[in-house]
Amino acid sequence: MQVIYEDNHIIVVAKRSGEIVQGDKSGDRPLTEDVKAYLKEKYAKPGLVFLGVVHRLDRPVSGLVVFARTSKALSRLNEMFRNGSIHKTYWALVQTPPPAEEGELIHWLTRNERQNKSYAYRNEVPGSKKAVLRYRVIGQTDRYTLLEIQLLTGRHHQIRCQLAAMGCPIRGDLKYGAPRSTPDGSISLLARRIEFVHPVSKEIIRLEAPLPEDSLWQALK
Template sequence: MQKSKALSNSYNLQVIYEDNHIIVVNKRAGDIVQGDKTGDQPLSEIVKAYIADKYNKSGNVYLGVVHRLDRPTTGIVLFSKTSKALPRLNKLFAEKKAQKTYWALVKNTPPKQKDTLTHWLKKNPKNNKSTAYKKEIPQSKKAILHYSVIKKLDNFYLLEIQLETGRHHQIRSQLSSIGCPIKGDLKYGFDRSNKDASISLHAKSLEFIHPVKKELIRVEAPLPNDSIWKACLD
């Protein structure tokens, strides 16, 4: 166990759960899950290198990307280590049988203590931004989330969020549309950036049925090492 921990530290990875078929990591702000036009090394390649090193694999390492998180967000990312598990996990997510819970910090007072938000989101690929509309418009996709205020901090509100749909920038866009942009999220209306260019949105927990073992798996990602996030646990 200690050897595995030391190895993950050398790759700057926080592995939350791992078995023969899946691996779950706590993504840092700034990491991209898959390669993009920036050419930066993606998290998927770092995880592959970690697996190759840990298990002394000389050939290509199989790794399937099940879902993604936006670059400035933190928290749980699930990968498949086998071709057997990947389509089963994809089916779980497509059928909305994976329970994802997020935490977000917002400055403004939410309209309600608890609510369900329904919008139609339209993505603009030119600025990589989604706009939330109250009514359906051409090329828009329905987006539903549930939020509740779980703590009032000195200057922020801590929201817990469950998604019913998984749209582009869904949480960021929908919270912004009710006047509650996420701390640090300049793109969606917050007034200043976080020092590390992150936004205060964290994929905190994930619950799903294991694709092979058929048992319930629940994983939780520790919060970022930040004074405001730490205040959420006090």
Template sequence: MSEKILSNKSNLQVLFEDNHIIVVNKRAGDIVQGDKTGDKPLSDVVKSYIKDKYNKPGNVYLGVVHRLDRPTTGIVLFSKTSKALPRLNKLFAEKKTNKTYWALVKNQPPKQQDTLIHWLRKNPKNNKSTAFIKETSDSKKAILHYKILKQLDNYFLLEIELETGRHHQIRCQLASIGCPIKGDLKYGFKRSNPDASISLHARQLEFTHPVKKEAISVIAPLPKDTIWDACL
């Protein structure tokens, strides 16, 4: 599927939608679900979009299937029906989805492509994960695969495929090999991005439709930015 936006109403980029699911392109700064900040979450924005588009009375059902970190951009999938939600949850839990991310890093990775295996331990106090080479107390195994897609003037574009889904996994594992993501102050990049984003984008999601059983592939357009533009 090409980089197609079905709707761009109220800054909500809808990439795919049918009776059971809706896929949107999350902006940097949006939170997927409500948290202690009290900021309006993306889930509420999507509910409003559905309510307005279909003139739905009363409350709109929307199931959150997965999340992205607040400064990250890209694909987020929601369920529009209670029938689809448990099936989607099962797909994600059983790792029957393919998630591809793009990231911009300043430093060249040690290899053109590699598999990174670490044990990550989350610290809830500072909302940060630490990577260890060997298993340690309260750690979880994290596996990702990366390859260098393109060398830009000052950055390297990496494509990442996740085998596990740990807290801040891509951010933490790339930082552990000396390649913090552009703008990611928390994991060692020296300067923030002007919009407080980090240059990590959930680029593609492939999965089987929970009801129709068809293969679905969605690609999220990149943020409007001169460095991201150079990646295409």
């Protein structure tokens, strides 16, 4: 576990692909338990350690995850995520270049709970929610294109689903149409940056996640 930022009210860590943020039916140890253990040992805290989850990343995705260390920070961060005042920037590697160097994608997404998958439609359909993101090309290798993505809404699997609907599934994302998996089972989607006003001190916090150890990501340096 890599701690990117820490103070009395929040802690931000770099999640690795394959980790789960909260416990699920897999029974695997979640990131929350690792963070609690870290805080308990570092500060010699007796009893239970408070840690509030304010957002999550899909299991195969890597990057920045923010946790609250106090109830005050938790309630304020929850409201900030709801009103869109926390700005997240993602990086994604796709094999098929997008039709334009930059653009805005607007779809209506439905979610299939049983499949744990979202479906994109051009027009509103029953049970759908509007999804909007902006992308731009920021890098290229001989086989892949690197996109920087700004989320304007927060829907289930939104980036994965919308890029696939554009014809550009994320590298390794078999669920959304990638032709093959990656050696470690990850998908090449990274929560690269986050910017927000601190819920207590009100200072501006700008943080960046390290690139995954995958050789293709490292080549982008």
